[in-house]
Amino acid sequence: MPNPTAAMLVIGDEILSGRTRDSNMHYLAQEFTRHGIDLQEVRIVSDKREAIVTALNALRHAYDHVVTSGGIGPTHDDITAPCVAEAFGVAISVRDDARAILQARYDRMGTELNEARLRMARIPDGATLIENPVSGAPGFTLGNVHVMAGVPSVFQAMVSSVLPTMTGGRPLLSQSLRIDRGEGDIAGPLGALADRYPDLSIGSYPFQRNGVFGANVVVRGTDGAQVDAAISELATLFPEALQQQA
Amino acid sequence: MPNPTAAMLVIGDEILSGRTRDSNMHYLAQEFTRHGIDLQEVRIVSDKREAIVTALNALRHAYDHVVTSGGIGPTHDDITAPCVAEAFGVAISVRDDARAILQARYDRMGTELNEARLRMARIPDGATLIENPVSGAPGFTLGNVHVMAGVPSVFQAMVSSVLPTMTGGRPLLSQSLRIDRGEGDIAGPLGALADRYPDLSIGSYPFQRNGVFGANVVVRGTDGAQVDAAISELATLFPEALQQQA
Numbered sequence: 001m002p003n004p005t006a007a008m009l010v011i012g013d014e015i016l017s018g019r020t021r022d023s024n025m026h027y028l029a030q031e032f033t034r035h036g037i038d039l040q041e042v043r044i045v046s047d048k049r050e051a052i053v054t055a056l057n058a059l060r061h062a063y064d065h066v067v068t069s070g071g072i073g074p075t076h077d078d079i080t081a082p083c084v085a086e087a088f089g090v091a092i093s094v095r096d097d098a099r100a101i102l103q104a105r106y107d108r109m110g111t112e113l114n115e116a117r118l119r120m121a122r123i124p125d126g127a128t129l130i131e132n133p134v135s136g137a138p139g140f141t142l143g144n145v146h147v148m149a150g151v152p153s154v155f156q157a158m159v160s161s162v163l164p165t166m167t168g169g170r171p172l173l174s175q176s177l178r179i180d181r182g183e184g185d186i187a188g189p190l191g192a193l194a195d196r197y198p199d200l201s202i203g204s205y206p207f208q209r210n211g212v213f214g215a216n217v218v219v220r221g222t223d224g225a226q227v228d229a230a231i232s233e234l235a236t237l238f239p240e241a242l243q244q245q246a
Numbered sequence: 247m248p249n250p251t252a253a254m255l256v257i258g259d260e261i262l263s264g265r266t267r268d269s270n271m272h273y274l275a276q277e278f279t280r281h282g283i284d285l286q287e288v289r290i291v292s293d294k295r296e297a298i299v300t301a302l303n304a305l306r307h308a309y310d311h312v313v314t315s316g317g318i319g320p321t322h323d324d325i326t327a328p329c330v331a332e333a334f335g336v337a338i339s340v341r342d343d344a345r346a347i348l349q350a351r352y353d354r355m356g357t358e359l360n361e362a363r364l365r366m367a368r369i370p371d372g373a374t375l376i377e378n379p380v381s382g383a384p385g386f387t388l389g390n391v392h393v394m395a396g397v398p399s400v401f402q403a404m405v406s407s408v409l410p411t412m413t414g415g416r417p418l419l420s421q422s423l424r425i426d427r428g429e430g431d432i433a434g435p436l437g438a439l440a441d442r443y444p445d446l447s448i449g450s451y452p453f454q455r456n457g458v459f460g461a462n463v464v465v466r467g468t469d470g471a472q473v474d475a476a477i478s479e480l481a482t483l484f485p486e487a488l489q490q491q492a
Contacts, residue, residue: 013449016285017418018275019464020451021267025290029264039262041297044271044288047449051287074430075450075461076437116433135459151452172263184320187362191322203259203293204321205266206397213381215321218265 003169003222004064006032007041009055011070011080012150015044024069024155031159036169036222037065047071052083060087060145065166067159070150072139074116081140084147085124095123098138105136131161141165170222175231177241180214189237190217197230199223216244249415249468250310252278253287255301257316257326257396261290270315270401277405282415282468283311293317298329306333306391311412313405316396318385320362327386330393331370341369344384351382377407387411416468421477423487426460435483436463443476445469462490 008028014020025042032039040063045051052071059066071080085092098121099113106113120137123129130139130146132154139148139158148158179186183206194202200221207214219230235241254274260266271288278285286309291297298317305312317326331338344367345359352359366383369375376385376392378400385394385404394404425432429452440448446467453460465476481487 013447014451014464015271016275016288017420017464017466018272018277018279018285019420019422021269021272025261026264026267029262031264033264039264040292042262042288042290046286073450073452074433076433076440077449111428111430114430114434116437117430119433120430135454151454153454174263174265176265182357184357184360184363184366187320187322187365188360191362194322201259203323204319205260206319208381208397208399218260218263220263 001169003036003038003172004167005038005040006065006067007043007059007063008039009052009059009066009068010042010044010150011047011052011068012044013046013077016046023152024150027152027156028067028069028159031163033172035163035166036171037166038169038172047077047079049079049083049086052080053087056084056087056145060143064144066145067162068145068147069155072120072137072147072149074119074137078119080147081122081124084142084145088124088126088142088145090125090142092122092124094118094121098123098129101129101138102136130158133157172220172222173224173227174218174220175227176216176218176244177231177234177238178214178216178244179238179241180212181238181240182213183215186215186217186238190234193230193233193237197221197226200226200230202230217241247415249282249284249418250413251284251286252311252313253289253305253309254285255298255305255312255314256288256290257293257298257314258290259292259323262292269398270396273398273402274313274315274405277409279418281409281412282417283412284415284418293323293325295325295329295332298326299333302330302333302391306389310390312391313408314391314393315401318366318383318393318395320365320383324365326393327368327370330388330391334370334372334388334391336371336388338368338370340364340367344369344375347375347384348382376404379403418466418468419470419473420464420466421473422462422464422490423477423480423484424460424462424490425484425487426458427484427486428459429461432461432463432484436480439476439479439483443467443472446472446476448476463487
């Protein structure tokens with residue numbers, strides 16, 4: 001059976017403007033790879049209602065899982081939750097269980113659960129909450145869409161609570177070799193190798209370092225013996241190749 | 247007149263598997279912001295033909311410009327150029343001017359322009375070449391799609407040669423304040439401020455550092471006087487706020 005597929009939707013004006021670099025994508029990619037879930041697409045959109053709703057509907061129909069990050073805080077630009085409700089055509093309102101989580105937290109902190117903070121208890125009908133051990137305000141899962149915070153520590157905690165509920169596949173194994181030769185020198189034998197191993201994904205990622213051109217060749221697949229065999233063939237083809245941390 | 251819009255398509259198996267972090271997106275976002283081009287969406291897809299063609303066609307119809315990165319080298323997994331040709335419904339073949347660039351480069355290096363390297367001279371009909379001062383193999387522009395290499399030094403050089411040919415708009419200016427208070431405390435006044443400045447984009451980006459919750463509030467717009475005015479109001483509302491490098 002093929003591994004489940006997934007996409008990620010980053011709601012990130014600050015990434016599109018170049019102000020910050022996204023790190024959640026990299027984290028999720030690594031976790032999914034370990035868990036045998038195939039991350040096939042990432043989209044980054046601005047925090048505009050139409051952009052979010054359109055992307056959500058495209059992705060949730062195309063992949064087994066969709067993870068979103070960002071836009072579930074208390075400020076005016078946090079519009080992810082109502083956009084998810086709109087995409088699914090369901091209502092959204094402050095929900096008692098989410099409100100109770102926030103109330104308990106802010107009581108402990110001696111902080112008022114004001115109107116802005118209450119926005120974080122708005123949950124689309126039919127969703128289940130995702131626990132947030134870091135800052136209280138929950139994420140939620142609706143259908144195959146998992147809605148998480150953008151703050152990296154919170155995002156990571158939410159991924160940790162959701163991942164065990166997702167049926168994973170066979171972990172994607174990878175090994176890689178660094179070959180300090182131009183890709184043009186290795187392309188022929190590499191293509192022939194890829195043809196001989198149709199179940200593996202063999203990628204060549206060129207780099208330039210200190211004026212030297214080289215490539216990291218990465219062999220990926222769920223069958224460890226096949227990955228080993230392909231890497232051995234590669235090492236024989238290119239004796240100068242260096243084994244890399246995969 | 248509103249600024250031109252743009253999207254980026256990253257062809258990046260290695261990013262989706264978590265092996266590497268993308269840096270081209272961050273670079274392009276900053277360059278576009280400076281140049282007054284509004285980067286509205288980024289998609290990252292794997293190097294599968296159908297995924298690339300579908301994304302290309304969606305993005306090139308939705309935005310003024312599309313920049314792609316990755317997949318134009320000599321190896322079997324480099325399929326961006328034929329995918330662009332397919333998306334536009336045009337033919338692709340080895341072109342004399344691209345071949346001459348490669349021939350001159352490899353002659354200088356005493357390297358053979360072999361069959362694999364010749365793949366890098368395949369250019370879709372009707373495209374214009376994008377110069378590659380770093381490693382020779384050109385990118386190309388077809389319609390509103392600018393096809394660039396994935397190696398960061400090459401990508402950046404190609405952006406530098408294409409950017410002057412794009413009509414920019416008014417640079418997007420931004421200023422930001424760091425406020426060491428939970429977003430729930432600032433959300434009310436911040437929302438009111440956003441309502442008073444409908445032409446500005448006011449974003450709140452929460453962070454957690456050493457157990458303290460705070461937010462960077464970023465005010466963006468093309469009218470510097472308005473940005474200044476909004477930031478002044480913010481600083482008055484939150485006297486403890488710290489001016490940040492925008």
